[in-house]
Amino acid sequence: MILDAHVHLGEDVVFDEVNTEEELIQYYDEFQVDGGIIQPFIPRPYIKDHQDIHDRIAKFCKEQWPRKKFFGMASINPHFYPEDYYEEARRCVQDLGFVALKITSIAHACHPSSKDAYYVYEVCRDLKVPLMIHTGNGIPFADPTSVYQGAKDHPDVPVILAHAGSESFNQQARLLAKKLDNVFLEPSWCGTNAVKHMIEEVGCDKILFSSDNLDQIPVELAKYRQIIKNEDDLEKVMWKNTARIFNLKL
Numbered sequence: 001m002i003l004d005a006h007v008h009l010g011e012d013v014v015f016d017e018v019n020t021e022e023e024l025i026q027y028y029d030e031f032q033v034d035g036g037i038i039q040p041f042i043p044r045p046y047i048k049d050h051q052d053i054h055d056r057i058a059k060f061c062k063e064q065w066p067r068k069k070f071f072g073m074a075s076i077n078p079h080f081y082p083e084d085y086y087e088e089a090r091r092c093v094q095d096l097g098f099v100a101l102k103i104t105s106i107a108h109a110c111h112p113s114s115k116d117a118y119y120v121y122e123v124c125r126d127l128k129v130p131l132m133i134h135t136g137n138g139i140p141f142a143d144p145t146s147v148y149q150g151a152k153d154h155p156d157v158p159v160i161l162a163h164a165g166s167e168s169f170n171q172q173a174r175l176l177a178k179k180l181d182n183v184f185l186e187p188s189w190c191g192t193n194a195v196k197h198m199i200e201e202v203g204c205d206k207i208l209f210s211s212d213n214l215d216q217i218p219v220e221l222a223k224y225r226q227i228i229k230n231e232d233d234l235e236k237v238m239w240k241n242t243a244r245i246f247n248l249k250l
């Protein structure tokens with residue numbers, strides 16, 4: 001089994017990216033990936049646009065099940081009024097069955113240890129779902145060190161560092177994952193050597209295969225297959241950690 005912890009659907013108004021349902025089906029079939037966790041590309045900053053893309057993700061997950069095991073991750077602008085943020089997060093988790101929330105520090109212009117980010121942590125705690133936070137490009141907000149205080153103050157909320165700091169900041173991501181039990185690494189876009197160091201320092205229980213970009217799927221798969229020779233460890237990284245951390249009902 002293979003599950004991708006970081007997949008996008010929709011249109012991104014920050015990075016001008018587009019992924020359609022048809023493309024997702026084509027790529028996940030071609031590379032024999034069994035499913036993953038789908039989050040929105042960044043919509044316009046209106047609650048209606050957030051609701052629409054979340055509904056679209058929920059519909060796609062339902063249509064594909066059980067042929068592909070897709071789950072939803074809500075990505076809501078942390079600067080919305082708290083009551084609006086909470087209601088959309090609650091709707092996604094309790095009504096649509098989503099399994100996590102996301103802060104894209106660079107695109108949401110949200111420092112991951114700011115007051116608004118702390119509110120997101122509280123919502124995650126209340127709804128009992130993990131929080132994925134973008135790290136890497138977009139310094140200083142996306143520096144993994146910026147995640148430290150928030151993750152430390154919410155030890156019961158699992159925090160997944162998307163891109164594990166990317167190439168330039170993976171050292172900081174490794175330090176965080178080593179120091180805090182609730183921090184996990186999602187190393188999409190990191191090179192093989194960076195990932196090798198992650199495995200040596202934090203072990204295979206804290207690392208999650210993910211692509212972020214459809215053309216990146218075969219590259220990411222090859223990366224782990226090259227570095228991890230132990231079959232049990234490979235299974236953990238390819239899907240078991242994702243299933244455990246996001247509490248997936250497979």
Ligand SMILES: [Zn+2]
Nearest residue numbers: 006008162212
């Ligand atoms: Zn992404």
